[in-house]
Amino acid sequence: MTTILDTIKAYKLEEVAARKAARPLSAVEEAALAAPAPRGFARALSEAAQQGYGLIAEIKKASPSKGLIRADFDPPQLARAYEAGGATCLSVLTDGPSFQGDDAYLTAAHQAVKLPCIRKDFLYDTYQVAEARALHADAILIIMASVSDAQAAELEAAAFAHGMDVLIEVHDREELDRAVLLKSPLIGINNRNLHSFEVTLETTKALARHVPEGRMIVSESGLFTPEDLAEMARYGARCFLIGESLMRQADVTAATKAILANPLRGGA
Numbered sequence: 001m002t003t004i005l006d007t008i009k010a011y012k013l014e015e016v017a018a019r020k021a022a023r024p025l026s027a028v029e030e031a032a033l034a035a036p037a038p039r040g041f042a043r044a045l046s047e048a049a050q051q052g053y054g055l056i057a058e059i060k061k062a063s064p065s066k067g068l069i070r071a072d073f074d075p076p077q078l079a080r081a082y083e084a085g086g087a088t089c090l091s092v093l094t095d096g097p098s099f100q101g102d103d104a105y106l107t108a109a110h111q112a113v114k115l116p117c118i119r120k121d122f123l124y125d126t127y128q129v130a131e132a133r134a135l136h137a138d139a140i141l142i143i144m145a146s147v148s149d150a151q152a153a154e155l156e157a158a159a160f161a162h163g164m165d166v167l168i169e170v171h172d173r174e175e176l177d178r179a180v181l182l183k184s185p186l187i188g189i190n191n192r193n194l195h196s197f198e199v200t201l202e203t204t205k206a207l208a209r210h211v212p213e214g215r216m217i218v219s220e221s222g223l224f225t226p227e228d229l230a231e232m233a234r235y236g237a238r239c240f241l242i243g244e245s246l247m248r249q250a251d252v253t254a255a256t257k258a259i260l261a262n263p264l265r266g267g268a
């Protein structure tokens with residue numbers, strides 16, 4: 001059965017081929033070298049998690065599972081709202097066809113704030129890694145469900161060569177076992193099954209205990225309340241990737257502060 005991930009991969013490979021034809025890698029590499037120095041995505045999360053929670057707040061206009069999430073969509077303004085609310089890092093969707101994202105949103109959000117930013121997209125080719133850096137990304141995402149071990153290692157090495165960090169995303173035990181063969185300390189456990197769209201926080205609960213010492217867990221997707229974060233923290237996750245629940249709020253700064261409030265301590 002063809003799933004959304006298969007569909008996305010098919011059009012991404014076509015997109016990359018077209019982009020390579022339009023703009024040679026040498027030009028992208030040149031732009032990457034001219035980009036501002038990487039901001040230290042993993043370091044920021046590690047420092048935040050030592051004092052409380054690390055939050056990767058996502059700038060997400062729409063998604064395949066939910067359709068349009070936020071009509072009033074201004075990436076620099078949203079980036080500033082997240083920063084004021086206490087976000088540690090930003091995730092900016094650059095995929096157009098499925099998420100109504102855009103490369104320009106990443107650069108504009110990055111320029112609006114001091115926070116490290118991850119390019120949230122579906123990467124298969126090191127050309128896209130160079131593109132990410134040229135767009136000012138400080139980190140990239142590798143989705144284990146969508147790449148081979150060899151591809152993952154190649155993408156990770158390219159990101160490190162550009163000075164970027166890598167968030168390795170997994171959804172089941174097999175993907176986690178493959179992910180820990182890579183070097184990145186950041187392991188994202190996606191509570192969303194990217195084939196079926198089913199979301200359950202049980203995914204983080206089940207996988208967290210199998211993440212080796214020294215790796216940092218980022219619980220991703222389907223997080224709506226401070227109680228959700230506290231529950232994930234009980235299973236060892238101190239970092240979170242949150243999109244929809246914050247994007248649906250009129251006051252994004254207040255919503256960010258509210259979700260970061262630790263219910264166990266009775267305040268932020």
Ligand SMILES: O=C(O)c1ccccc1NCC(=O)[C@H](O)[C@H](O)COP(=O)(O)O
Nearest residue numbers: 063064065194220221222241242243244
């Ligand atoms: O969000 C989707 O519908 C989706 C569908 C297919 C592939 C990826 C998808 N989302 C990427 C993400 O994992 C989320 O944007 C991210 O973790 C934030 O999730 P949420 O807080 O639930 O918006």
